[in-house]
Each structure stands twice: as C-alpha cells, then as structure tokens.
Amino acid sequence: MAPPTARLLLRTPRLSLSTAAASLFSPPSKAVLYDQHGPPDQVLRVADVPPVELGERDVCVKMLAAPINPSDINRVQGVYPVRPPVPPAAVAGYEGVAQVHALGPAVTRPLSPGDWVIPSPPSFGTWQTYIVKPEHVWHKVRDDVPVEYAATVTVNPLTALRMLQDFVKLSPGDAVVQNGATSIVGQCVIQLAKVQGIRTINIIRDRPGSEEAKEKLKQLGADEVFTEGQLDVKNVKSLLGALPEPALGFNCVGGNAAALILKLLRQGGTMVTYGGMSKRPVTVSTSSFIFKDLSLRGFWLQKWMSSDKADDCRRLIDYLLGLVQEGKLKYEMELSPFDDFGLALDKALGKHGSQPKQVLRF
Amino acid sequence: MAPPTARLLLRTPRLSLSTAAASLFSPPSKAVLYDQHGPPDQVLRVADVPPVELGERDVCVKMLAAPINPSDINRVQGVYPVRPPVPPAAVAGYEGVAQVHALGPAVTRPLSPGDWVIPSPPSFGTWQTYIVKPEHVWHKVRDDVPVEYAATVTVNPLTALRMLQDFVKLSPGDAVVQNGATSIVGQCVIQLAKVQGIRTINIIRDRPGSEEAKEKLKQLGADEVFTEGQLDVKNVKSLLGALPEPALGFNCVGGNAAALILKLLRQGGTMVTYGGMSKRPVTVSTSSFIFKDLSLRGFWLQKWMSSDKADDCRRLIDYLLGLVQEGKLKYEMELSPFDDFGLALDKALGKHGSQPKQVLRF
Missing domain, CATH: 3.90.180.10 (Medium-chain alcohol dehydrogenases, catalytic domain)
Structure with missing residues (x-):
C-alpha cells in the first residue's frame, strides 16, 4: 500500500x-x-x-x-x-x-x-x-x-473465544456450561457460542433480581439459565431437558459454583478455570477424576498471547469487532x-x- | 505354530x-x-x-x-x-x-x-x-x-506404567512426584521410572517407622522421599536440591497430600489422580489453574483397557514380567x-x- x-x-x-x-x-x-x-x-x-x-x-x-x-x-x-x-x-x-x-x-x-x-x-x-x-x-x-x-475487545471477548476453541472440539448442537454467566466474559461466551451453534447452560448467583438477569441472558441467546440454588437437587441432569450434557465448562467463580459445573459436565468433560470471583478454591472428588474422567485446566489470556500468537490475536480481534458491528456481540x-x-x-x-x-x- | x-x-x-x-x-x-x-x-x-x-x-x-x-x-x-x-x-x-x-x-x-x-x-x-x-x-x-x-501384574504395575506414559512426555533426567509412595503402584512408579532414567520425588505419611519406609523406597530407586510434615514449609521447592521441578504428579491420597503435589509441580505441570486413600477431595486454588497453568486429570486402568487396548495390554504385561524376571520390579x-x-x-x-x-x- x-x-x-x-x-x-x-x-x-x-x-x-x-x-x-x-x-x-x-x-x-x-x-x-x-x-x-x-x-x-x-x-x-x-x-x-x-x-x-x-x-x-x-x-x-x-x-x-x-x-x-x-x-x-x-x-x-x-x-x-x-x-x-x-x-x-x-x-x-x-x-x-x-x-x-x-x-x-x-x-x-x-x-x-x-x-x-x-x-x-x-x-x-x-x-x-x-x-x-x-x-x-x-x-x-x-x-x-x-x-x-x-x-x-481483547481482554474479555478474546478470552471467551479462545476458551471455546482451545480445550474441546465442539460441534454445532453441543453444549457448554458456565458460572459467572452475567460477567462480560460470560455474556461473550453465550453470544460467541450461539454464532457457532453451540448451546449454553448458564449458572448465576441467587440474588434479588435474578429473574431479570436470567431474562437478559436469554435475550443474548442463553439456552438455559439456573441460579445455584436451583441446581441444588439430587438429579441435576434432569434439569437439562433436551440439551446435551455439556462437554466443556467455564469457571470464573470457584467454590460451590465450580462444583455445580463438575456435576453438570458429561463423562470425560473438561472444566476450564479463568477466574475466582468467590475467592474459594475448586474442590474435586476423587471419583470425578477416576470414574468420571474429568479434566481440569486453566486459561490465562496473557499467557496465550505471549506464546507467539500475535497474528492469531489480530485476526481474532478483527473477527470479534466484525461481530460487534453486526450486532451479534454486545455487553x-x-x-x-x-x-x-x-x-x-x-x-x-x-x-x-x-x-x-x-x-x-x- | x-x-x-x-x-x-x-x-x-x-x-x-x-x-x-x-x-x-x-x-x-x-x-x-x-x-x-x-x-x-x-x-x-x-x-x-x-x-x-x-x-x-x-x-x-x-x-x-x-x-x-x-x-x-x-x-x-x-x-x-x-x-x-x-x-x-x-x-x-x-x-x-x-x-x-x-x-x-x-x-x-x-x-x-x-x-x-x-x-x-x-x-x-x-x-x-x-x-x-x-x-x-x-x-x-x-x-x-x-x-x-x-x-x-496387571492392576498395579500396568497402572504405574500407563501413568508414566499417557499424560506428559518425559525424558531421561525429568522428575515425577507422587504421594502414597509406599503403595504397590507407588513402588512400581519408582522402579519403572528408574528403568527410564526418570527421577522420583516421593511423599509418604508421617507415622512411626517412616524412616524405615523411606529407606525401603530409596533401595527401590527413589531419588527423594519426604513425609507430608517435612513438606509443610514455605519454600517447598528449596527441598528439591538438584532435582528438576516435576512435570507430572500422581495422586492416590487426596487432601493435603494432593495439595503438596500441586505445590511441587512445575509451571504447566499435570497431576493425575488414580486413588483417594484419605477419602478427602482434591482442593485447588484458582491461581494454580490460571497462573501456574496446572492440569488435573484422572486415570482408571479399567477404562484404559476397555478402549481397544487389548494388544497393547498384553505387550506391556510381557514387558513388566520381563522386568520382574530381571529383578528390576518387585513389591x-x-x-x-x-x-x-x-x-x-x-x-x-x-x-x-x-x-x-x-x-x-x-
């Protein structure tokens, strides 16, 4: 030029x-x-x-x-x-x-x-x-x-995009589960998953206004939104209805909200931790590892970007801003x-x- | 024939x-x-x-x-x-x-x-x-x-062998860390690692006779053996001396003994859970996932064997019994x-x- x-x-x-x-x-x-x-x-x-x-x-x-x-x-x-x-x-x-x-x-x-x-x-x-x-x-x-x-566009939307790409190969119709769904990363996960035909199961805190929060997330494209309290049942998977058991989960809360993701994940599923808003650790039963074969990983955008990903990063930024321009990504x-x-x-x-x-x- | x-x-x-x-x-x-x-x-x-x-x-x-x-x-x-x-x-x-x-x-x-x-x-x-x-x-x-x-030969030694192979690519001189080191799987890990030139850092319970147990494991080829109490220090890695930080850990205990493995693992390391002898879960900090980039996995031999591994299984059994015959594997x-x-x-x-x-x- x-x-x-x-x-x-x-x-x-x-x-x-x-x-x-x-x-x-x-x-x-x-x-x-x-x-x-x-x-x-x-x-x-x-x-x-x-x-x-x-x-x-x-x-x-x-x-x-x-x-x-x-x-x-x-x-x-x-x-x-x-x-x-x-x-x-x-x-x-x-x-x-x-x-x-x-x-x-x-x-x-x-x-x-x-x-x-x-x-x-x-x-x-x-x-x-x-x-x-x-x-x-x-x-x-x-x-x-x-x-x-x-x-x-970088810190939050790119985190959501990478987490949807880097851990489990997802196909249209598959589901992911996440806590902290009202966070900006959470809102981006919902919208970016929707663009790819992936369903989202979302967990939010029990609090005044949770119904309104649910409605907002559904308008962004969330397939299901539960409060933590709603998931405090014996057969949690019965709540999923026609949704498939999720293969991938995103945890930015820890504590009980992370345990709920582990319960909802399917056999062989992966939970990715990218935040710890409750300041509580993640607690995992032995059988979750051995018999349910869960994998627990972490994601840190700053590390991802430091590993020779400059070109990828810019290409994805352009993609994300394109979605913003089309009205498909907002927060x-x-x-x-x-x-x-x-x-x-x-x-x-x-x-x-x-x-x-x-x-x-x- | x-x-x-x-x-x-x-x-x-x-x-x-x-x-x-x-x-x-x-x-x-x-x-x-x-x-x-x-x-x-x-x-x-x-x-x-x-x-x-x-x-x-x-x-x-x-x-x-x-x-x-x-x-x-x-x-x-x-x-x-x-x-x-x-x-x-x-x-x-x-x-x-x-x-x-x-x-x-x-x-x-x-x-x-x-x-x-x-x-x-x-x-x-x-x-x-x-x-x-x-x-x-x-x-x-x-x-x-x-x-x-x-x-x-199958249930315990093959578990040790697979866990050394299936999760992290190890090279001679690398180190692994494990708890429950006096278990038969633990003893097999020590000996099979030694055959491959891999060092082992071993964690055992604090108990009467722990000095004798340490001596036994060292005679099998253990590079280091610590009681959980010995590892209750601020800079746990200073105890490793010339040993490299381990890239892979094996947990069959849970609770504090699992937390010690997470502390000892190097950046980006993997902990594999294959048992839960303490009946306590594994507790992991958010920063272990995000900033230390640890991966937590599980291993179950029965699942491994059910996935079309019959031939592999028999080849490895022959290998293990060969080591027994040579006096390189005992318990x-x-x-x-x-x-x-x-x-x-x-x-x-x-x-x-x-x-x-x-x-x-x-």
Whole structure:
C-alpha cells in the first residue's frame, strides 16, 4: 500500500534525524501513574507527563478509550503475576483504543493519522492521553464500532473465544456450561457460542433480581439459565431437558459454583478455570477424576498471547469487532470521562454498588 | 505354530460335538461367591460349583493365584462403578494367573495344557479353582517368575506404567512426584521410572517407622522421599536440591497430600489422580489453574483397557514380567492358601493391622 499523504507530511528525512530540529515529539500527556503497589485509590495519581521523542519506527497515538479491568486493579495492587516493575513510576492500564497522531520517519506499516489502533497484544500503560510505542505494537482496527468495544475487545471477548476453541472440539448442537454467566466474559461466551451453534447452560448467583438477569441472558441467546440454588437437587441432569450434557465448562467463580459445573459436565468433560470471583478454591472428588474422567485446566489470556500468537490475536480481534458491528456481540459498559478518573475508579472498585464496566473516555 | 500333542489329545472331532459323550467339562470347582452387595466378610461365601461344559473355543484353566485388590473389595461392596450384576451369584476377583487344563476342540491359539495364562484384559471371577472362558480371554505368560507376580501384574504395575506414559512426555533426567509412595503402584512408579532414567520425588505419611519406609523406597530407586510434615514449609521447592521441578504428579491420597503435589509441580505441570486413600477431595486454588497453568486429570486402568487396548495390554504385561524376571520390579506380597480364604480376606480388610497384599494360592 502506498503511504497516504498525511503520513508523508509528518515524515522527516532519515539523515536529519540527528538534529534536534527534525525530531518529533508527542504532545504533553496526562497519565495515571503509580510509584508503588497498594490500594488503587491510594497509590494511583493523575500526573502531567512531558513530551516523548518518537524513534524512527515509533507511532504516537492519542488514546480514545481504555477500560478499567479487574486485572488492571490487581496489577496496581501488586497481586497479579505479570505487571510493570515499580518504582520508578508505571502508567496503569493494559488495553484500549487510540487514534494515530504522528508517525516516526521510518514507519513501514500502513498507518495514517486518524486511524484507529489498539495495542495488540495489549501492553502496559493505556491510561494516558498520548502514547509513543514502536509501530509493531499497533494494530489498525475498524472505526465503525462504538469506541468502548474497540477499547475492550481483547481482554474479555478474546478470552471467551479462545476458551471455546482451545480445550474441546465442539460441534454445532453441543453444549457448554458456565458460572459467572452475567460477567462480560460470560455474556461473550453465550453470544460467541450461539454464532457457532453451540448451546449454553448458564449458572448465576441467587440474588434479588435474578429473574431479570436470567431474562437478559436469554435475550443474548442463553439456552438455559439456573441460579445455584436451583441446581441444588439430587438429579441435576434432569434439569437439562433436551440439551446435551455439556462437554466443556467455564469457571470464573470457584467454590460451590465450580462444583455445580463438575456435576453438570458429561463423562470425560473438561472444566476450564479463568477466574475466582468467590475467592474459594475448586474442590474435586476423587471419583470425578477416576470414574468420571474429568479434566481440569486453566486459561490465562496473557499467557496465550505471549506464546507467539500475535497474528492469531489480530485476526481474532478483527473477527470479534466484525461481530460487534453486526450486532451479534454486545455487553454493558459505561463511558466515563478521563477527567473524572477518580469517580470511574471508585465505581470500578465497587464503592458505588454494582456498576457497569467503566471505560475511560479520553 | 502347530498345536502341541497334549492339546490334540484333548480334542474331540467337531462332528461328534453334539453327542453328550464327546463333551468336555471342567472339573468341579470351588468359588468365592456373593449374591448381593455388602460387607465382604458378610456377603462372600466359598461354595462348590458344578462342572462347566466347554464350548468349542473355550479354554478351561486351573487357577494358580489371584490377589485381593482394593477394587475387588469395592466391587463386592457395590461401590465400584463397573462390577458384575447380582443376583444371581457372581464370582469375586478380577485378576490372577492360571494354568491351562483343557482346550475346546476348535481352539486355534497356541495354548497347551500346563501353560501359564492370565485373563488379559482382566475379567471378573478369578477367585475360583477352575474357570472356563473363551480362548481370546487368555494370554500366555512366562512361567519363570514367582506366581504372585504373574497373578498381580496387571492392576498395579500396568497402572504405574500407563501413568508414566499417557499424560506428559518425559525424558531421561525429568522428575515425577507422587504421594502414597509406599503403595504397590507407588513402588512400581519408582522402579519403572528408574528403568527410564526418570527421577522420583516421593511423599509418604508421617507415622512411626517412616524412616524405615523411606529407606525401603530409596533401595527401590527413589531419588527423594519426604513425609507430608517435612513438606509443610514455605519454600517447598528449596527441598528439591538438584532435582528438576516435576512435570507430572500422581495422586492416590487426596487432601493435603494432593495439595503438596500441586505445590511441587512445575509451571504447566499435570497431576493425575488414580486413588483417594484419605477419602478427602482434591482442593485447588484458582491461581494454580490460571497462573501456574496446572492440569488435573484422572486415570482408571479399567477404562484404559476397555478402549481397544487389548494388544497393547498384553505387550506391556510381557514387558513388566520381563522386568520382574530381571529383578528390576518387585513389591511385597503374601501368598495365602485359598483354603484359608477367610483369614486372607480379614487381612486384606485390615483386621490384622498393616499386612502385605494378600494373594490367594489355589
């Protein structure tokens, strides 16, 4: 592809790079920084960041939107296994969508100012207004989807997609079972399974409003939704009706909600753990392993992406954003102005009760 | 192979089979029977069994020896998933070694009276003096090993061998970890791993005599033996010294002893559960699945053998008995006369304290 005009305008001939006058710098930026691990509402601070010089193959982007994911919180707390080292100060955030602002003179990828890009695989430091990173970090994405979907497409939807692909070969008509079905990954599992003709059996907590939650999930395409209490019966499989026994289960809760998945799985089935919202471990009987031949595995997107999967990752992102554009993939989010970062953080930390996922709008 | 003379003598021409005079019958037999499930010392009875007519391709064998395995007990109790239906009466027992006594007239396999044979895969009803079953049931084995090894080679040693093969590709120098290391499967794991150049890290209970038990396992080839209490330290991996972190673990205990295996396994490791001696479940943290990427599986020999593995099974039996003959595979057993079945059963049920595995000698 020929480089577009806008790009050429920003280029500086290679030979003059060593002179200060020819250098490109990012605009001054605002960033959410932390100098040490700890409670996010104590250690995070919004600060001005001076302009950064672009290297020859760097791209400067203006952030459009970035979510506050639970793993972002855990990284700031210092309890996530892979996280930026501090001190010195690190910029928080891990995924998001940006607009190309300026290109280093030797950039070869077909990127133009104004293009939407995401860091793919995601990388640290998305909670800031301008970012400078090498061109290979950025993946151009379609700009005809709501900005909050482009900002969040990797961490949650891609987890759901990979888990449906990587563990058990499923065919149309097969079923999967999951707990934590109202989570965003859970909602994505329902919708992505539906696209593939796979049925979903969904488990949610017993709580006021559970009927409404069931209805919402059914509207997304859930075949069955049970509360944990409903599954507290002797012959749990009689509740499945005409649905096949599931070969694959997804656990993001642990404790009883995980035990229910193990009960519902068919002989030889697999349960994949990707979260532990109840903070309770998974407890498994000996006979589940020996006689029922269950396999228990784990999924961590960050590990998957680190294993030479960059191209796969980008192809799947495009697929997922295509589904968003077609209206086949949706989930609730709230866009919060970056200027009100403190309020968005408090909402993400649960200080304002149950809230939709917070997506910072820059 | 030409059928040996002894066999021809027993043959009856096919055409005369329909006459009663030409029929072959087994000698009268004594068998351990049960008519209903329940406590073995209450429901099992030794009874005379009338002679059985041999079909054209049946083989009548005289049992030499058969073990009392925990799974035999569980089948009689009715708590094992695969077991003979009762009533009518079933003969107990599942493996053993026999001597060919007589051959049906149309038997084509190269078997001769006096040959040692085992039912392979094992099949129900080995606790009786004579058995009549179709020729394909019987696998001829070497007769230069102690009878108790030929009688027990399938259930325990083959479990150890399969578990070392079926889950993780191991290379010489790699390590495995196991609990219940003093069990017969545990002892087989140590010795079979050693033959393959694989190191073993072994966990045993804290108990009087644990030092002696450690010494015994080390003499079999164990690289390290720890009591559970010794592993109750913060940095458990520091105890491994120069041994590599194990990629594979075997759990036949559950509870804390299983948790110790999970702690010792390396990133991405696999734990295979094949027993639950403590009657406690396996409890696994969320992070073991997500961040440590552990896989938990189960192994059940009976399922493995039922999946078209008859030829594999016989080849491996021959390999294992070869190791026995070479002195590379040994474990403690006690031969008990079949006439004292009641005493042998009581010993197997633990009524006489800790006893070696009981093998009935017919």
